[in-house]
Amino acid sequence: MTAPVAERAKEKLSSDPAPVAGASKAEKLVKPKANRPKLNSRLYTLGSVLVVVVLAGLWQLVGIIDTREVRPGQPFFPGWQIVLTDTVTGLADYWRGGLGVESVSAGGERTYIGGLLAIVSHGWDTMMRIIAGLLIGAVIGSLVALVVSGSVWGRRLFAMPTAFLRTFPLLGLIPMFQLWFGTAFAGAVTFIAVAVGVIFFTGVVNAVANVDAIYVQNAKTLGARPIRTYVTVVLPSILPEMRSTIQLSLAMAWTAAIASEFVGAQSGLGYIVTHARYFGFVDRMFLIGIVVVIMASLTYYLVSRVTKRLVVWMPDAQG
């Protein structure tokens, strides 16, 4: 029998049959894979590398072409030769001393190690605020949402406030939070927690509303009481949807942290950027900006890996 062989070959093909003949425009549409084309990871990596190289090169180029200065000695577009040398040592200004490296204000020298310590310590501050804010916001936001969505009445009552919260310009309220909770750790964390909490709240309420009634009915016909139904049916069914909520809240936590550090905080990466801006140190802003982008991407990657298992049982799981 040759049929099974052909069948298997066909199966392989349907995943990606690249026709031998020059593929016409119409032909591309007929390929079954056109239904859900995904970028293969090699191309993605290659593209990423090229994009980074081009952007880095463009930055250097702009710095060469446009030689304006914010103030004497401080260029608008500091090239890499500055950012990777003087900038790092300059950041030692933000090191508060300790670990055998004296702070600059106490008469210490500007060293690479001092600069790196400054980046690490302020990055740590930012990170701690984000983690604390995320955890508190996620727990409280989800709990409130679960209580509200526990009954049809609650869901209906809170539909409009939830819609209102979705578009509420919360970031504009930072000054309020600083008046309420101060500009130190507590103020920033509360602010991040509220921002994250709002996302979790709306996310969970929506997810619960989207649970297919058939599962709930099925549980009920099997004799499950309301609370058991909630715990064994509703909660597991909203988990896959929570993945995007978690990713969204992470992005929001970063934005809220940076925002609160821009306005009033006394430490953290955002604080360095604001401080550097007052003195026209674009190079310091730039280096810290890159640190933020790298750290944010890393946390995003980690969270997206960890939360992947939330959706593994879904028939249409997307990586």
Add this chain to the structure above:
Amino acid sequence: MTAVTENHKTTEQVENSGPVHGAELVATNVNKVYSRAGQKFHAVEDVSVTIKPGEFVCIVGPSGCGKSTMMNMATGLLEPTDGELALDGEPIRGPSPDRGLVFQKDSVFPWMKVIDNVTYGLKCRGVPKEERMSIARKFLAEVNLTHVEKSWPKELSGGMLKRVAIATAFSNAPKLLLMDEPFASVDYVTRLQLQKTVLDLWAEHRLTVMFVTHDVDEALTLADRIIVMTNGRVVDDRRVAAERPRRLEALSTPTMLEHKASMLQHLGLPTEGGA
């Protein structure tokens, strides 16, 4: 079965009326090879057939036998790796309104109302509005859908969507109508009704029809001629001379059962003890 008795035209009345509008499709040594990661797969292997103008031909075969590839090449959505397909002597290059296609999936645009779907092909070819509306209305009437012309496709049942697709294809006045397992996903009764609709339209407009199916009974109900394909090759090519219309009983005549048994054998089914 109200819809069937309601149909004012019966097949007997219109059979062989009017001039033949269909074109002749000639396939000469057609090959289609797919390759992936160095592995080659012959989807269609050296197929040569001639389909006469006005003929109703069914292509039967199991999934993966190359019949859909054959169909896509006739449409112009795929190009043969080797060999040539020609319609009335003109080589087939890319899709053209001369060759209509009814898809297996629902291809009716959900974002256009029924009437806009049926007139769409005409609109693309620059037919003036009044003319295309009257053509579309005529075909919508022929498939019994006049009452839904202003509806959105989502409001129609699966069978009705197929009728819209058929009306759309016929409105475009193709010389060759290709049908790619069009009724595979509708229920049995609806399928019988749709088969009748297609036969009525075919008899009236006398175009050439190439109909792909995996259902031997469907082929016997519809075709003048049945081509059986397995593994990319034509393994059987027969005429079905039975009178039309072929009702359900017509499928159980000795000749038909003979056809069926022999085709099933070609499809790889041992028929000794079974039927």
Add this chain to the structure above:
Amino acid sequence: MAAVKAGESTTAASEKATHGAAPKSPGRQNPVLRVVKASDPLALAGMIIILAAWYVVTEQGWVRPVFLPAPEQVFRFAEAHFLESRLVQTQNLGDGGILENLIYTTTSVWLAVLLAIIVAVPIGLASARVQFLRMFSDPSLLTLGAVPVLILMPFFLVWFGVSRNGQLLLLVLVAVPIIYVYAQRAVTNLDPVYAQSALVLGVGRVRLIKDVYLRGTLPEILGGVRIALAGSWSIAAIAELMGAPQGMGRLISTFAANTNITGIFATILILAIVATLTDITLKAVFMFANRWGSVNK
């Protein structure tokens, strides 16, 4: 919809055929009416409960006005300073009042989202089909969507000075990745059979893009626009807080400098109401664009 689509069998069809009545279309209703109808009186009750709670805690003196001003105080402030306000004028925030600043911020947000649509939709649609484009657009735009773009605002302030440009650019950069992802996914979700069908019917390239790709993806794109817009108000406010010639964020920062809590509340609430109204309008547009389909958002 499910009710209309009911049986796949043509019994339903033939029934309709005999009666000759067109099925009642839910899509034929006025979309604004549908939004109103879809809203629930209880939802309004939820809003009233929250307002009542706010009233009670301030009235009873459970929260000091320095932390939370009374609702009527906020309302009176908003009323007094809406059209014309010395407070606003002396801070060099325009010749009018809150309204003028509201218009400034709203213009920025709408304009930025419009620009983002112009940029992101073509790239998003094309990237679903053109791998060469996607290998660059995916890494750059998905990263842009994952990192806090706000970090760029201080740079814009240095490079462009205190002007609208920096805020606009920031808002565009926030909105582009969202709309891009939605546009790309819309094409991916669009069954290729529609494009094939159009080709077989004899369409040209322009019609294929216009009648199939754009029309078939419009609802999903609008869903993305709605999400981008919802997030933009926050970003606009913080951008203005950091430096802008005018705008609601600037108002908040000046009120904060004078610890005018009532002013902050009035400003943020007015902005929130405009944001919500914009969202409701866009939802109506979305429902109209999606009257043929079943994308639920």
